[in-house]
Amino acid sequence: MTRHFIAIDQLDDNTLSSIYSLATSPFDDETMKGQGVALIFERPSLRTRASSSSAVYELGGYATFFGDEEIGLDRRESAEDVARTISEMYSIAALRIRQHGVFARMREATNERLSLINLLSDASHPTQAIADVLTIADEFAGGDVTALAGLEVAYVGDATNVTRSLAVALLRLGVNVTVAAPEGYQLSVGGAEDPQAVDGPGALRLTDNAHEAVKGADVVYTDAWVSMGFEEETASRRFDLANFQVNVPLMSLAKEHAILMHCLPAHRGDEVTNEVLDSGQSRVWRQVFHRRSAMIGVLRWIKGES
Ligand code: CP
Numbered sequence: 001m002t003r004h005f006i007a008i009d010q011l012d013d014n015t016l017s018s019i020y021s022l023a024t025s026p027f028d029d030e031t032m033k034g035q036g037v038a039l040i041f042e043r044p045s046l047r048t049r050a051s052s053s054s055a056v057y058e059l060g061g062y063a064t065f066f067g068d069e070e071i072g073l074d075r076r077e078s079a080e081d082v083a084r085t086i087s088e089m090y091s092i093a094a095l096r097i098r099q100h101g102v103f104a105r106m107r108e109a110t111n112e113r114l115s116l117i118n119l120l121s122d123a124s125h126p127t128q129a130i131a132d133v134l135t136i137a138d139e140f141a142g143g144d145v146t147a148l149a150g151l152e153v154a155y156v157g158d159a160t161n162v163t164r165s166l167a168v169a170l171l172r173l174g175v176n177v178t179v180a181a182p183e184g185y186q187l188s189v190g191g192a193e194d195p196q197a198v199d200g201p202g203a204l205r206l207t208d209n210a211h212e213a214v215k216g217a218d219v220v221y222t223d224a225w226v227s228m229g230f231e232e233e234t235a236s237r238r239f240d241l242a243n244f245q246v247n248v249p250l251m252s253l254a255k256e257h258a259i260l261m262h263c264l265p266a267h268r269g270d271e272v273t274n275e276v277l278d279s280g281q282s283r284v285w286r287q288v289f290h291r292r293s294a295m296i297g298v299l300r301w302i303k304g305e306s
């Protein structure tokens, strides 16, 4: 059966456990020998493009990049026809897309002949979540993702696509997640990758008080106040989210050993200050390191390893 990696909540525990372990175990550099992966980006990227192309290369394959200006998804050509075309030449497509619903349309259009990997959509960022779990496991459990239960993660700021995938992945591992966001920026109910639909074992708490959320946290996580596609709202977002900046006074409420995480790119002086981002508590570069581990795990699983 064709394997897809579209959202964490579509994968069972065994699959996720395989992906975590395939991400960090020795691999065969001929796993993808001579095989291409189509990398389709409707939005800009540094880490995701770099980690995807290098992971494909490490596994012996090659990546071809397609930018939005070239393919014009649903403008120059329908998403269905893009998928049909790609499936004639590639068996895997990894996509960063504006609308999560495009994945279902592409699956249907290609009769499941093309494996799809989500490299960020409006609803989720699952490869980032895999990298983040690996980073937290390194920090608190010697790399063992099964030993994270009971940790406290506080997410502060705009509840984004990154928040959704991260929360789903952590709750499934028994990590307690608190999301602190002002009205209008909190996790919405329903839709793809919905943390509020996860039935434990971790507990999810929503609040509009950043201080309360961070008190006693092991991990403080934040993301951009202005995600891609929301640029026109920059001024109002800065105003609305001003009390949700991760700065030294906020970090001081967390546990002494607490770490700061951010998917990057960071907007220094908005959601996080330089003092915190560049401090000894910051693990953002370890997260970047694990973006490639995560892609290796996902690609090996797509190719049939478990
Ligand atoms: N974190 C992340 O996905 O970064 P890019 O947008 O640069 O790929």
Ligand code: NVA
Pocket: 120, 160, 161, 162, 223, 224, 226, 227, 228, 263, 264, 265
């Ligand atoms: N929430 C951000 C994540 C970037 C990696 C965005 O969608 O722009």
